[in-house]
Amino acid sequence: MSRNDSDGAASHLVVSQISKRFGTTAVLDRIDLSIGRGELVTLLGPSGCGKTTLLRIVAGLATPDGGSVAIAGRDVTRTPPHRRNVGVVFQNYALFPHLTVGGNVAFGLRVRGRPRADIAKAVQRALSLVHLDHLTERPISALSGGQQQRVALARALAVEPDVLLFDEALSALDRKLREEMQGELRRILREIGATAIFVTHDQDEALTMSDRIAVMNGGRIEHLAAPHAIYARPATLFTLGFVGLSTRIRGTVVGSDAGVVTVDTSVGRLQAMGQFVPGSAIVMAARPENLRPASDSTDGNCVSGRVRSVVFQGSRSLVEVDAGEATLLAELTGAAAMGAVPGSDIRLSWPVAETFAYPAPGPSA
């Protein structure tokens, strides 16, 4: 992405200090989020993390207890949804069953009192964008799930909203169709330069679709960054665990030098990137594709263990290795993958530069 995000002046949607409580539980805790014009930001998190509530607050379907929402420079915190000009694609589409495909897409324009001829043109345009212009007269009940998804998108696009919001919009589709729609949605959103928020619990969807991802947990944004940064340099232990796979080893810092800490662990002395004072309890982690069978000349972190299981995944194999109290996870290819047999001994190494460290959670976590 060549986009320069979080540039305050260009922010099209600004959420600041949004809080929301349901009873005694804080669903959203002082959320700040700025989205640039034409940017697609994904809210990614487990169910109950507050992502859908945040989306509903942006749409005006829920009222925040505190904070504000501004769209295109206008404070809309107290504006009812029908005066906000946002488009929402709902989880199960929420299409109007008593209207045809065309009737659904025309709805937003009809309630705005647009001239009939303009409506017909806009409906045709929106439907051809999703390749459904031949189904204008169909009743909703005669559509497949994928087609309903497209109609829901066309309906939201037809009113030319300032912001498009997707609430788990693809999760009702089967895997193949979902991947197709991901690609197509990206194409459409690029084509019209839409500013969009995409809510999902599916990390693959988030990594594929987004300009930036906001990983949410417990009503807060844990990490907001571009997909590759989220994956390669997770800011928190939660982000690390929620996005992608990893090897995690607990240990105690014994030395620190130039952003590299030396750590005593149950599998020996290892090194990781990070700033910690000696004595700190930390968790160090690495992505599986960075682990390789060690040769004699290897430097970096090195751990020996016994192969517990091998999951063959076509071009690569996911290998689990028992090393004392720790479990290593390596993604191996080619000859290295062939060499890993359950029960055999293996020595794995990975670069210190690809090893991150986090403060260890309390004993309960």
Added chain:
Amino acid sequence: MSAITVGPITSAAPASPNRERWIAAGFAAPAMLILLALFVVPLGFLLAGSVLTGGGVSLAEYAKLLGTSYYLGVIWNSLRLALLTTLIAFAIGYPAAFALARATGAVRSLLLATLFLPLAASVIVKAFAWTILLRSDGLVNTVLITLGIIREPIRMIFTETALIIGSVNIFLPFMILPIYSVVAQLDRRMTDAAATLGASPVVAFLRVTLPLTIPGIVAGVALVFSLSVSAYVVPTLLIGERYPTLASTIAKAYLLARQPAFGAAAGVVLLVIAIAVITLSTRLARFGGGR
């Protein structure tokens, strides 16, 4: 990719439809036999009885019914009672159905109980209850006089007002329940979707909620209308002789005047009215809910 075609869903096993049809017929048979013996056959007798007089076929009874201003007035009385009851029951019942559907927990149980329990009491009991409440020394007058709102008891019982109040009260559950069952299944995100598309709450109601609840409205209207157009106990007890209806005319023809042919003809007219209203409301619903 763009040319996904949708065809009619056809059964996967080509041999089964015939078999399934027979099984379905088997399940329906007991109900069909009972309906035939207890409903269709007596209706045939009724129809025959209304035209067979003195050995020949004659429409004289219908001519008497539809050609006399008195009996036209009777038909109008029945229609008027049914129309007013249906209209008022709809005005009260439609919002009540929403309140019921939106209520939760104990409140919902309580509301449902207040709706269902009266159905367990006989219509006669409820109509008598109203005569007691509405008579000149009844509860309503006593309260109004005690509060100083009126000095003299108002004549309430044996007025059309009493009739409509009682009728609406007794038939209201039949309006609320079908509408409630539709509203309860209504997807709340429909109104969310309408709102985000720019529809104010009023517009969202008129363009989305109302059309989607039409099946419930039709069922409620059809039920309440057909029940109140043929009501016998309610008008007899709450207004009596001053307001002859088709139902009371039929009863009189059979029980007092010994004119079974005339009673049968009045019965057929009543049936035709009920069927016509139900058919009409269903048609209107299909038209209104179409686009």
